[in-house]
Amino acid sequence: MKKLSLLIGAGLILCWSCDSGSKIDEQAFLDSLETTEENTTVISEEVLESILQQIPSPLEIAVLLKESGTNYDVELLNGTDNLANYNSNFQKALNLGVYGTDLGYTNIYEQNQDAFEYLTAIRDLANGLSIGQFFDFGVIRRLATNSRNLDSLLLITTKNFNSINASLQEQQRANLSVLLLTGGWLEALHIICQVTERNMNNEELKERIGEQKIILENIMLLLSFYSESNPNIKELYDKMAELQAQFDSIEITQTYAESTLEEVNGIVTISNNSTTTINITDENVAEISRITSSIRDYIIQ
Amino acid sequence: MKAIAGVLSIVLGLFLNVPLASAQCDPSVHTEACIPQLADGFNFVKSYEVNGEGGAKDKVEYSYVFAKGTQYFLNICAPGDQTDGIVVSLYDSNRKKVGTSFANGNFNKGIIYPCNATGIYYITFTFEGSQSHCGGAVLGFKR
Numbered sequence: 352m353k354k355l356s357l358l359i360g361a362g363l364i365l366c367w368s369c370d371s372g373s374k375i376d377e378q379a380f381l382d383s384l385e386t387t388e389e390n391t392t393v394i395s396e397e398v399l400e401s402i403l404q405q406i407p408s409p410l411e412i413a414v415l416l417k418e419s420g421t422n423y424d425v426e427l428l429n430g431t432d433n434l435a436n437y438n439s440n441f442q443k444a445l446n447l448g449v450y451g452t453d454l455g456y457t458n459i460y461e462q463n464q465d466a467f468e469y470l471t472a473i474r475d476l477a478n479g480l481s482i483g484q485f486f487d488f489g490v491i492r493r494l495a496t497n498s499r500n501l502d503s504l505l506l507i508t509t510k511n512f513n514s515i516n517a518s519l520q521e522q523q524r525a526n527l528s529v530l531l532l533t534g535g536w537l538e539a540l541h542i543i544c545q546v547t548e549r550n551m552n553n554e555e556l557k558e559r560i561g562e563q564k565i566i567l568e569n570i571m572l573l574l575s576f577y578s579e580s581n582p583n584i585k586e587l588y589d590k591m592a593e594l595q596a597q598f599d600s601i602e603i604t605q606t607y608a609e610s611t612l613e614e615v616n617g618i619v620t621i622s623n624n625s626t627t628t629i630n631i632t633d634e635n636v637a638e639i640s641r642i643t644s645s646i647r648d649y650i651i652q
Numbered sequence: 653m654k655a656i657a658g659v660l661s662i663v664l665g666l667f668l669n670v671p672l673a674s675a676q677c678d679p680s681v682h683t684e685a686c687i688p689q690l691a692d693g694f695n696f697v698k699s700y701e702v703n704g705e706g707g708a709k710d711k712v713e714y715s716y717v718f719a720k721g722t723q724y725f726l727n728i729c730a731p732g733d734q735t736d737g738i739v740v741s742l743y744d745s746n747r748k749k750v751g752t753s754f755a756n757g758n759f760n761k762g763i764i765y766p767c768n769a770t771g772i773y774y775i776t777f778t779f780e781g782s783q784s785h786c787g788g789a790v791l792g793f794k795r
Contacts, residue, residue, distance in 0.1 A: 405772060407717045408697045411793060415721075418795045506687065506696050513698060555721065562770040566717055605769055607744075610751050617761040618691070621751035625744065625769040627720055 394576045399525050402569050403516065406532050408509065409452040409539035413459040415559060416546055423460040427542050428453040429651045431472040436652065440480060441583040444527040445650045447476040448534025451512055456542060458505050466504065467492070480527060482518055485511045526581065529573045533587070534650060536563075536570060541647045544640035551633050560639060561631035564598040571595055590649060594642045602630040677703050682788030686729035691764070694725045694792030702728075702738055702777045704785030712777045716791065718767040723794050726775065727762035728753065730787035735759045737782035740789060745771040754780065762789075 429449050437446050454469040470491055477483040487507075494504040512531075519528040540563055547556040571591060578588040608624035679701035687696055702712050718724055730736035741752040742765060750773070753760040759780070779785050 401715060404698070405715045405717055407719065408793075410695060410697070411719060411722060414695065414793075414795055509696055510699075559719065559721075562719060565771060569717075603770070605745075605771065607746070607748065610749075612751055612755050614755050614758060614760060617758075618764060619751060619753055619755050619760045619762070620764045621742070621766070623750055623765070623768060625750075627769040627771065629770075 394525075396520070396525075399573070399576070400520060402573055403520070403525070403528060403532060405569055406536060406566060408455070409535050410455040410459065410505070410509065412539040412543050412559065413452075413456045415556070416456075416543065417459050419553060419556065421546050423457075423462055424546075425457075425462070425465060427545050428456065428465075428469075429538065429647075431468045433651055434472045434475060437476065437479075439583075440527060441530065442650075443476045443479050444530035445534035445587075447473060447480065447515075448531040448536070449538040449647075449651060450476065451508075451531070452535045452538035452542070454508055455505075458508065463504070470508070477515065480519075482515050485514045485518070526577045526584065529570075529577065530584070530587075533570055533574065533591075536566060537643065537647055537650065540639075541643050544636065544643055547636055548640050551636065557631050557633075557636055558629045560636055561598075561601045561603065561629035562627075564601050564603060567591070567595055567598055587646075587649075590646045594639065594646065597635065597638050597642055601635055604628045604630075677706070677784065677786035679703050679786060679788045682729040682731075682786070683790060684788075686727050686788050686790045689727050689729065689761075690790060690792040691725050691727075691762075693794045694723075695794060696790060696792055698791045700775065700777070700789045700791065702730075702787040702789060704779050704782065707779070707782075707785050709785075710778065714775045715772050716775060718765070718770065718773045720768055720770045721795065723764060723766045725762060725764050725792045725794075726753075726789055727792070728777075728787060728789045730782075731784050735761060736784050736787060737780045738787045739778045739780055741776045741778065743774040743776060744769065745773070747774065 429446070431450070433446075437443050450469050450473050454466055454473060457463075457466040457469055470486075474483055474486045474488060477486060491504070491507060494507065516528045516531065519525060519531070540560070543556060543560055547553060547560060551557070571588070574584055574588045574591060578585040604627065606626050606628070608626075610621050610623040613620045613622065683699035683701060686699065690696060698716070700714050704710070704712065726740050726742070728735045728738050728740055730738050735753070737759060739752060739754040739759065740763060742750040742763065744750050751763055751765060753763050775791070777787075777789065
């Protein structure tokens with residue numbers, strides 16, 4: 352009986368201590384909000400994360416370019432010799448995103464020597480932002496020296512970027528995560544615009560540019576969270592607003608259709624005839640390309 | 653005596669069991685295991701942690717912008733070989749259901765979606781009689 356009472360008592364104490372612990376955490380959280388209010392913008396972590404994780408991988412654009420028969424062109428990328436110019440966290444985070452896209456592009460085209468240069472630059476920028484621990488450079492070097500390891504290299508670098516984003520959010524440095532994604536997205540847009548301008552007959556590439564309207568809306572939302580409290584982000588936001596104004600003239604129409612499902616070996620394949628139509632003119636492409644290049648120049652300078 | 657034992661089990665059940673189950677869930681183990689299971693030709697994009705917190709959550713939701721002309725593959729991993737009742741469903745930007753891994757009474761391992769309509773899609777994980785309420789999933793794409 353005594354033993355039981357003790358056990359109940361211990362259980363209750365344990366439960367109470369858990370509860371009081373969460374109250375302490377809650378208080379600490381509230382205190383942190385007060386102390387950071389003046390300097391940083393406080394956004395619900397959930398909201399921020401849900402928007403951040405929507406942004407598609409720039410790899411998708413690189414794969415599209417390769418499969419549409421476009422040749423590899425290193426001149427489209429931001430040279431690693433610009434690395435020394437990036438001194439502030441603002442520049443480092445943006446260009447970490449830019450180089451991340453460039454790395455993906457070199458990976459997809461199996462240009463492993465170039466990929467290795469981008470990896471080195473990325474490691475340096477990541478170290479500068481105190482997030483370099485995600486790179487096991489020994490493994491990456493081994494994978495990068497052999498094109499047969501392309502899948503593994505792609506996988507490991509994609510995983511690293513996901514980990515970096517997660518870590519920045521955990522460290523309450525999500526503003527850098529937003530910049531990283533913005534830089535990566537803008538570089539992918541720059542590459543696809545340059546390629547498309549050389550061949551305006553490629554409707555698929557033009558459509559893919561038009562679709563970026565949806566992603567840009569999310570990026571603008573993310574930047575807006577920080578633009579009031581951070582003058583650098585405000586400047587970037589204003590430049591991106593010009594790009595958004597151009598995208599506003601592009602119409603995306605959606606047609607809905609029911610899906611059918613087919614099961615094969617434990618995998619369901621969905622057949623769906625829902626479609627989107629994107630109305631984008633050559634003039635739209637040229638103007639988006641011009642504004643994108645201008646913002647990119649501002650970022651990579 | 654029986655009453656005390658009953659109270660004890662309720663107290664411990666209410667206050668300890670749920671957090672313990674939650675603490676035992678390490679979705680990263682399942683996401684790691686899932687990556688090599690991506691079907692041939694698909695590039696890894698993201699991994700998703702599916703933590704139902706011991707049953708406290710009835711769904712876990714993520715979103716991603718899918719692009720026209722691209723095929724996406726979502727693969728579920730859970731303790732054991734099967735999906736442990738974890739179901740992945742895809743909804744379009746208007747929240748209309750596009751498809752699900754639970755079809756004809758079967759818990760399938762994943763879904764392949766050849767996308768013809770660019771937009772934000774909601775990737776929702778639910779638990780149908782799941783024991784662990786814990787798993788992971790990966791998203792891959794190919795053209």
